[in-house]
Structures are given as C-alpha cells and as structure tokens.
Amino acid sequence: MISPIQPKKDRMLKWFKKYHKWPGLIFALFILLFSVSGIIMNHRSLFSSFDVSRIWLPGNYAYNNWNMAAVKSSVKLPDDSLLVYGNIGIWKTDSSFSSFMDFNKGFPNGIDNRKIYSLLHTHNNRLMAGTLFGLFEYDNGWNKVNIPVKEERIVKIIQKNDSLLVMTRSNLLIADLNDKKLNFSKIDIHAGEDSGNKVGLFRTIWVIHSGEIYGIAGKLLVDLVGLIFIFITLSGIFYWLVPHLLKRVKESSKSGIKKLNRFSLKWHNRLGYWSVLILLLTSITGMFLRPPFLISIANAEVSKINYSKLDDPNTWDDKFRDLIYDEVLKRYIVGTSDGIYYSDDEFGSVLRKYSVQPPVSVMGINVFEKLATGGYLVGSFSGLYQWIPEERIIMDYFTKLPYDVSSQDGSPFGAISVSGFIGNPDGNQFLFDYTDGAIGLGKSGMFPQMPVEIIKKSPISLWNTSQEIHTGRIWDFLLGPFYILIVPLTGLASVLILVTGFFAWWIPYRRKTKNKKSKTITASQPKLP
Incomplete structure (x- = not known):
C-alpha cells in the first residue's frame, strides 16, 4: 500500500532536485x-611575486590618468x-612632473612588493x-x-625630532634616527x-570568511x-x-564514463553533506562583505569571539590606519578603523576620541595631512574633507x-573615491580618484599624462586580480554598476x-534507511507455522 504522504515527498524531491x-x-x-580567487x-x-599583464584583463584595468x-x-x-609613490611603486620626477625615473631598485620581484603606503625623507637625509x-x-x-x-x-x-616612528596596522614602533642601524x-x-x-562586525565577518x-x-x-566548492561544482x-x-x-x-560518474557522484554527495554547514557559513559571510549587504554592517560592532584572533590582548590589533604629529598642538593624531583619536601626553594614557569625526569609508583612510590653512585634510572613498576638530568644523574640500554629520547613511562610498593627494611645492594640488584618476584642484591645471x-x-x-574576481568588479566592463x-x-x-x-x-x-530497517525487522520476525 502506498502512503498518501509518498506522492507529496516525491514532489518535494523533484522540486529540490530542480532547484x-x-x-x-x-x-x-x-x-x-570565487573559490580559486x-x-x-x-x-x-605566497603569491606576491606573481603578476598579471593588464592586457589580459578588460580595458578598464588599463591605467588611465x-x-x-x-x-x-x-x-x-x-x-x-x-618622489611620487603609490601602487606603481616609487618614481622620481621634478616639480613640474615633466619626466619620471624608476626608483624601485632593491624591492623584491612582484608589483605587490612595491606597493608603497608611506614614504619619508628625514632631516638627516635618510629615506624610508x-x-x-x-x-x-x-x-x-x-x-x-x-x-x-x-x-x-x-x-x-x-619623524619627531630625532625619533623615527613607524606604524603598522597593529603596532607603533620607535627608533633613534641617529643610529646607523635602526633599533626599534x-x-x-x-x-x-x-x-x-x-x-x-565587518572585520568579524571578514576574518570568519577568510x-x-x-x-x-x-x-x-x-x-x-574552496577546494570542496570546486569539486562539487565540477562534479x-x-x-x-x-x-x-x-x-x-x-x-x-561508455563503461569508463559511467564508472567515473559513479565515483564523482558518490563524493559529490559525501562532501556536500559532510561540509554543508561550513559551506553555508562561507557563502553567507561572503555576501556581507560587499554592497548592498555591506551597508547594513559597515558601522556595527559586536562582542569579540573568545579564543580567536579577535580576542587579542592588543586593543589596536589590525586597527591602525594613519598617524600625524601636530607640532603646534604637541599632539599625536591617530587614524584607526574605530575613528580618529589623539594623545597629548606621548601615549602615556588612554587615547581620546574626537567628538566630531569626518566621514571615513570602511575601506580605510587614504589621505591624512595637516593643512597650512588650519585643520587636517581627510580623504577616503567617502570623499575629501577639511576637518578642524577644535572648532567642530567638517567642510567638503570641493x-x-x-558637512552634515546627521546625513551619514552608512554607505562606504561617496561621490568621489579618494585614493591619493599631492600638494606640489609650487602650490598646485592634485587629487587622485580611484576611478577617474588625477584631478587638478583650483587653478592647478591638468596632471601630466601617465608615461x-x-x-x-x-x-x-595575481592577488589583486583575484580580489577583482572575488569582489565581482571584474565584470564591471560588461554589467556596469550592476556588477x-x-x-x-x-x-x-x-x-x-x-x-x-x-x-x-x-x-x-x-x-x-527506513526501508532497510523495515526489511530487517520483518526478516527477524518468526514465521507462522
């Protein structure tokens, strides 16, 4: 006798198989x-020495301006x-940017090994x-x-007087510049x-996903x-x-294909049900690291997960982003992923957080400079702002x-995605937008073409190529903003x-399993005489 539930289960099974x-x-x-990248x-x-020629990528990956x-x-x-520096390494030029000379001798092979985040010429003629x-x-x-x-x-x-200060993402180091061999x-x-x-929450999801x-x-x-995803997809x-x-x-x-198919299907099923939970976790966390889901978590905070990388005794683990020493105020100003703080006592006590904060994208701060006109210049993918914290002023630099602080909507992107800034000795200023490149400010004119x-x-x-694939940006040439x-x-x-x-x-x-169990019970029952 067929159970009335059986046809319903068969329909469900067909639905599951179809979808x-x-x-x-x-x-x-x-x-x-996504798995390979x-x-x-x-x-x-490990992959830092491997590069990919831009001619193999869509046209929008060719440098332009x-x-x-x-x-x-x-x-x-x-x-x-x-010395102009950034993702291109270091190049020597004159004040009018009329010619450029390669200044990357000594860095290990691979463009990743010469991505420069900070460059300093010290008062005693050392170049770091x-x-x-x-x-x-x-x-x-x-x-x-x-x-x-x-x-x-x-x-x-x-540098501060004779001291060299080096900030990593997690630590601040100091050495005496007068020592030939720097001892930090x-x-x-x-x-x-x-x-x-x-x-x-963004960082929590990031470290879980990775x-x-x-x-x-x-x-x-x-x-x-990743390997399981690759296998179950191919199988x-x-x-x-x-x-x-x-x-x-x-x-x-045919027999060889059938045999391979049986093997492939067997492990497709086994790996799938053994690892379904961690595969789901990886898929779900990945979704929240990119817009639009990213917007919902960009500014959220959660408790640290005990006994994990997040549960680090260093409060600032992976949080430092930039540093300024203000000679006038005798103050260190520290840009972090939690906001901008300051210390007036050589880091002798807790860092104080500014009550008025300029908008900074979750992607990080890219420009942080003291302005001669007063205050600081703060740039990120959220835009470029003049910030005068003592007067509680935040002003759009353009x-x-x-800036209306109440207008912050949590979006990590502004109208201009600031990735760099140059203040030329002759007074000209150039902003570098991640998408559009060099933009002359005021009467600065055009920045020279890229040699x-x-x-x-x-x-x-190769790492950045993988990142472009992993974030979906590689499809921008085909889908535009819908990527x-x-x-x-x-x-x-x-x-x-x-x-x-x-x-x-x-x-x-x-x-x-039920049928097998039923047959076992039936077989174990004594037969009637």
Whole structure:
C-alpha cells in the first residue's frame, strides 16, 4: 500500500532536485572563480611575486590618468625633485612632473612588493619606505629593515625630532634616527577611551570568511572549503553532461564514463553533506562583505569571539590606519578603523576620541595631512574633507560647504573615491580618484599624462586580480554598476544550491534507511507455522 504522504515527498524531491540543478549550472562559473580567487587571496605573501599583464584583463584595468590608486602622495627631496609613490611603486620626477625615473631598485620581484603606503625623507637625509610587506631604507637601492613585530604592513612613517616612528596596522614602533642601524622598540598604546570588548562586525565577518579568525589553521580550513566548492561544482557539471556524453561516445568508452560518474557522484554527495554547514557559513559571510549587504554592517560592532584572533590582548590589533604629529598642538593624531583619536601626553594614557569625526569609508583612510590653512585634510572613498576638530568644523574640500554629520547613511562610498593627494611645492594640488584618476584642484591645471614606461612596469598582481574576481568588479566592463549584484546573487544562489542539494540527498537516504530497517525487522520476525 502506498502512503498518501509518498506522492507529496516525491514532489518535494523533484522540486529540490530542480532547484539544485539549474542554479548550480547557471552560477557554476562564478562559484568556481570565487573559490580559486579566494584561495589565492588567503595567501598574499605566497603569491606576491606573481603578476598579471593588464592586457589580459578588460580595458578598464588599463591605467588611465593615474587612476586605481596609482599615486598615493609624494615626497620632496633636497634637490627639489619629487618622489611620487603609490601602487606603481616609487618614481622620481621634478616639480613640474615633466619626466619620471624608476626608483624601485632593491624591492623584491612582484608589483605587490612595491606597493608603497608611506614614504619619508628625514632631516638627516635618510629615506624610508613603508610597504605592504615591511619597512625599507634607501642606500643605493632599497634594503629591508627588520622590525620587532610579526605583522609588517606599514601604514605610516613619521619623524619627531630625532625619533623615527613607524606604524603598522597593529603596532607603533620607535627608533633613534641617529643610529646607523635602526633599533626599534614598541610603544605601548593604551586603549581608546571608548574601548570595550567590541570589534567591528565587518572585520568579524571578514576574518570568519577568510578563516583568519583561527590563524593559519583557519585559513587552511577555508582553503579546503574552496577546494570542496570546486569539486562539487565540477562534479555536478559532469553529472549533468554524462547523459549527453553517452549519446556521443563509442560503446567502448561508455563503461569508463559511467564508472567515473559513479565515483564523482558518490563524493559529490559525501562532501556536500559532510561540509554543508561550513559551506553555508562561507557563502553567507561572503555576501556581507560587499554592497548592498555591506551597508547594513559597515558601522556595527559586536562582542569579540573568545579564543580567536579577535580576542587579542592588543586593543589596536589590525586597527591602525594613519598617524600625524601636530607640532603646534604637541599632539599625536591617530587614524584607526574605530575613528580618529589623539594623545597629548606621548601615549602615556588612554587615547581620546574626537567628538566630531569626518566621514571615513570602511575601506580605510587614504589621505591624512595637516593643512597650512588650519585643520587636517581627510580623504577616503567617502570623499575629501577639511576637518578642524577644535572648532567642530567638517567642510567638503570641493564645495567648501559644511558637512552634515546627521546625513551619514552608512554607505562606504561617496561621490568621489579618494585614493591619493599631492600638494606640489609650487602650490598646485592634485587629487587622485580611484576611478577617474588625477584631478587638478583650483587653478592647478591638468596632471601630466601617465608615461608609457610606468604603465609597462606596473602590471596587476595575481592577488589583486583575484580580489577583482572575488569582489565581482571584474565584470564591471560588461554589467556596469550592476556588477555589485554578482556577489550577493551568487551567495544567495549558493545557499539555495546547498540547501536543496542536502535535501535532495537526505530524502532518498532517509527513505532507503527506513526501508532497510523495515526489511530487517520483518526478516527477524518468526514465521507462522
């Protein structure tokens, strides 16, 4: 006798199979690309020497007018020449930017190894560069300087009298500039006055998604997740192709294809149901790291997860972004991912947080300078602002209109995505927008065209190529601004694929288990005489 529930279960099973199959096929390419790129992104230093020529990428990845963070800023040398630096490395030029000379000798191979975040020419004629992978000093070529911290991503280098201060994303170091061999020590930075057992939700989701939350072990686990995604996607495509292949191959080849299909399907199912929870976690967290879901978490905070990377005794772990020393106020001003703080006592007590904060994108602060006209210049992907905290003034640097703090909507992007700024010795000022490149401010005119030599010597790193794929930006040339939907749609599709796939396996498995149990019970019952 057939149970009345059976047809209903069969309809459900067909529904699960249908919505496992078609979203899986439609989004297969994106899932594969996200998986491969994610594994590469998890090991930046390992892949730092590998570059990709921009000619192999869509046209919008070719440098145009110094865009894509080509330039962050410049440093003036005693001979009135300038060192322009940023994602292109370091190039020497004159005050009119009429010619450029390669100044990257000594950096390791790979464009990632010469991404410059800070450059300083000291009063005793030492030249220091802060890169993604450490501190370097110039002496007929760039030489790496040892610093006593594991995390070497430099965000700022400044000098105060005879002291050299180097800020990484997690620590502030100090050394005596008069020592031929710089000997750094850590400065103990107290917590901010508003510090608590909280951390940004964005960062929490980031380290969960990458696996970094549990160090290298967590990263390797997420790498395994990526490999599982690759296998179940390819095996799913193969399962769909098998009926078509069997119609087109010779009889002698059919048994091999069927055998491979059985093996592939077996492990497709096993890996799928064994890892469904962590696959779901990876898919869901990934969706919230890009707009539009990113907007909902950009400014949120949550409690730290105990016994994880987030539960670090260093309150400022991975939070430092920039540093200024104001000679007039005798004050250190510290840009962090939690806001902008200051210290008037050489970091002897807790950092004070400014009550009025300029808008800074969750993507980080890119311009932070003291202005001769008063206050500070603060630039990020949220725009460019003149900030005078003592007078509680925040002014749009372009329109000169006051900024309405209440108008902040949580969006990480403004009308202009500021990636760099140069104040030329002759008074000209140039802003660098991530998309549009160099923009002359006031009567500064046009910034010179980007030399062919710089373009040729500035490929895109394999890591950044992977990042463009992983964020979906690689599809901008085809979809325009709608590319931002690729990550959330692929994430939602992945959730649907995983859930339907699990139940498409579980319903037959459950039915088979029940039938087997029923047969066992029947067989164990004594037969009537």
